[in-house]
Amino acid sequence: MDYESVIGLEVHVQLKTKSKMFCACQNKYGSPPNTQVCPVCLGLPGTLPVMNEQAVKMTVLTGMMLGCEISPYSKFDRKNYFYPDMPKNYQISQYDMPLCKSGHIDLVKECYPKDAQNQVSAAKRIGITRIHLEEDVAKSFHLETTSSIDFNRAGTPLMEIVSEPDINTPEEAFAYLSTLRQILLYGKVSDADMEKGQMRCDCNISVRPVGQKEFGTKLEIKNMNTISGVRRALAYEIQRQTGCLKKGENLTQETRRWDEAAGQTFGMRSKEMAHDYRYFPEPDLMPVDTAVFMNEVKSWLPELPAAKKQRFMSDYRLTDYNAGVLVADLELANFFEVGAAPGKNPNAVANWVVNDLLRDLSESKLAIAQSPIKPLDIAELVEFCESGKISSRQAKDVFVEMFKTGKMPHRIIEEKGLSQVSDAAALETWCDEAIAANPQSVEAYKSGKTTALNHLKGQVMKLSKGKANPKTVDGILIKKLSA
Amino acid sequence: MSTNNSGKKIDVAYVAQLARLELTGEERVRLAGQLDRILEYVDQLRQLNVDGIEPTAHAIPQVNVFRSDEARPGLPLKEALKNAPQRMNDLFVVPKVVED
Numbered sequence: 001m002d003y004e005s006v007i008g009l010e011v012h013v014q015l016k017t018k019s020k021m022f023c024a025c026q027n028k029y030g031s032p033p034n035t036q037v038c039p040v041c042l043g044l045p046g047t048l049p050v051m052n053e054q055a056v057k058m059t060v061l062t063g064m065m066l067g068c069e070i071s072p073y074s075k076f077d078r079k080n081y082f083y084p085d086m087p088k089n090y091q092i093s094q095y096d097m098p099l100c101k102s103g104h105i106d107l108v109k110e111c112y113p114k115d116a117q118n119q120v121s122a123a124k125r126i127g128i129t130r131i132h133l134e135e136d137v138a139k140s141f142h143l144e145t146t147s148s149i150d151f152n153r154a155g156t157p158l159m160e161i162v163s164e165p166d167i168n169t170p171e172e173a174f175a176y177l178s179t180l181r182q183i184l185l186y187g188k189v190s191d192a193d194m195e196k197g198q199m200r201c202d203c204n205i206s207v208r209p210v211g212q213k214e215f216g217t218k219l220e221i222k223n224m225n226t227i228s229g230v231r232r233a234l235a236y237e238i239q240r241q242t243g244c245l246k247k248g249e250n251l252t253q254e255t256r257r258w259d260e261a262a263g264q265t266f267g268m269r270s271k272e273m274a275h276d277y278r279y280f281p282e283p284d285l286m287p288v289d290t291a292v293f294m295n296e297v298k299s300w301l302p303e304l305p306a307a308k309k310q311r312f313m314s315d316y317r318l319t320d321y322n323a324g325v326l327v328a329d330l331e332l333a334n335f336f337e338v339g340a341a342p343g344k345n346p347n348a349v350a351n352w353v354v355n356d357l358l359r360d361l362s363e364s365k366l367a368i369a370q371s372p373i374k375p376l377d378i379a380e381l382v383e384f385c386e387s388g389k390i391s392s393r394q395a396k397d398v399f400v401e402m403f404k405t406g407k408m409p410h411r412i413i414e415e416k417g418l419s420q421v422s423d424a425a426a427l428e429t430w431c432d433e434a435i436a437a438n439p440q441s442v443e444a445y446k447s448g449k450t451t452a453l454n455h456l457k458g459q460v461m462k463l464s465k466g467k468a469n470p471k472t473v474d475g476i477l478i479k480k481l482s483a
Numbered sequence: 484m485s486t487n488n489s490g491k492k493i494d495v496a497y498v499a500q501l502a503r504l505e506l507t508g509e510e511r512v513r514l515a516g517q518l519d520r521i522l523e524y525v526d527q528l529r530q531l532n533v534d535g536i537e538p539t540a541h542a543i544p545q546v547n548v549f550r551s552d553e554a555r556p557g558l559p560l561k562e563a564l565k566n567a568p569q570r571m572n573d574l575f576v577v578p579k580v581v582e583d
Contacts, residue, residue: 019555026554027554033574039558042558051548147580
C-alpha cells in the first residue's frame, strides 16, 4: 500500500520593532540576560500592557503580502497556562478575531531545495489559515535539577502564521518556509533568522494510505532551527510513521522533538493532561480598528519576489533562471540592479553575479553585503568585454583579481598590461603556426568535421597566451582553411 | 464552565490543578461555595434581553489605544532580579519544569 503525508506548519515570527509588544523595553537579540526587562514584561502584578502600533501595522502588512483578508475589527485575548516562561500565567494572544485570515503562498521552483528542483512541475498554492499577533515568552534553559529564565525575549512582538494542511512533502515544506522567509525579508518586518529563533516552526504531520479521506493521527514536531532541519525532520518522521502503519501499529497523538545531531525525532515527556487555555478577552487592551490605517500600510507594500522576477525578465530580458536566483535574495536583487543600470547588457551583469560572484562569495563564506566586488565594478568589467578591449578569458582572470583585491577592473587591466589582440597581422602568424602544427585537425575540418575548428582555435589562443580575439581568429582560420 | 457529577457549577479541584494551587479538603468545600455564589451573581446577566445587541470585547466604545514604537531603558539588572527566589548567572532560577 502507498502512503501519503499531510503537513501543516505553524510559524512564529518575531517582528523587527524597536520596542516590545506591550512595553517600551528594547526589542533586540543577543543582549546579556535580563537587561531588557521592566515590570510589564516580567509579569509583575499591577502592570498594564499598552499596544505597540508599529507591531500591529507590521502584522497587517504581512497579511497584505500573503494575500490575506485583513479583519476590520480585531481584539486580543488571554491564553491561560502555568509555566515559568510567562509568570503572569497568561500570554496575551488572539483567539477568535486574528488580524489576518485566509491568505496563501505560491511555491516557486527556486524556493525548493536545489536537489529537488528538477522534480517540480507546476506551481503549487499553499493556503494560510490565519495570522495573529501575540507576545513572545521568556527563554528557558533546562539544567540538571533546575530551569533558569532570561526575560529579554519576553514581550517581543510575535506573529503566528498558520498554514492549511496543504503541504504533502518535506520539499514543499522547505519551499513554503523559504518563500515565506523571502517575503518577510522583502517587507522588512523581521530578520527571520531561524538560528536566532526569530522564525520558529512547528510541524503538524499525519500519514494515511493514498485514497483515504480521513486524516491519519496528527503528530507535532518541534525544535528545528534551520529550514533544511525541517525538511530532514519531516522526511524522518514520514518514514517512521509509514513504517509503523505498515507493521499495523497504531500511532498516538503526541509532540516529538527533532534532534539534529541524532537525525531522529523523540517523543517528549509532556504531561498527558490536555491543555485547557480558558481564553477570554484581554480586558486591559482596547480592540483594534484596522480601517483607520489600511491606506498607510498599503503604501508600505514592497515589490514582492514574484513581481520583481517578472520585471527583471521583461525589463532586463534576463533568463528565468537568472531572475529567479537574483530575486531570491533582496540584497542580491538590489546589487544586480545597481550594476545593470549603466550598461547595455544586463544579462551579462546577471551572469557574472549569478555564476561567478555567488560562487566566490559562498567559497569565502561572505554575504552579498560583504562582497569585495561592487555592482559598478561588474558593470565596468562587462563594458570592457563588450567593447572587445579584453577577451572573455581575460575577463575571468580580471574577475578573480577583483575578488581578491577589491580593485576596479580598469586598474587591474592597466597593471597587468592586459588587452586583446585584434591586430590581423599578429593573429595570422599564430593561425599559420597552429595550422602547420595540426595537420590532423586541418584534414578533419576539410572532410566536413566543423568542430575541428575549435581545436585549432584553442591552439591559437594558447600561442597568444589568451590575448587573441577569438571572433577574429574564427574568421581568419575559416578563410585560410577554405583557401 | 465545567460541571461535575455532584451538580456543582465549578470543579474546584480541576481549576486548582490548572492554577497549581494545593487546597485542603476544607478549603475546597469553602471555595466551591464562594465561587458558586460569584457565578450566581454573574448569572443575573442572563435575565437581560440582549437580542439585537452586538457582542463587544469591551464596555467602552474606544479602539486603537496605541503606544508609538520607541524604546526606553527598563529596570537595572539588580532591580529586575530583586524578587527572584533563586538566581544564577543573572538568570531567574526555578524548579525544573517537566515539559520539553
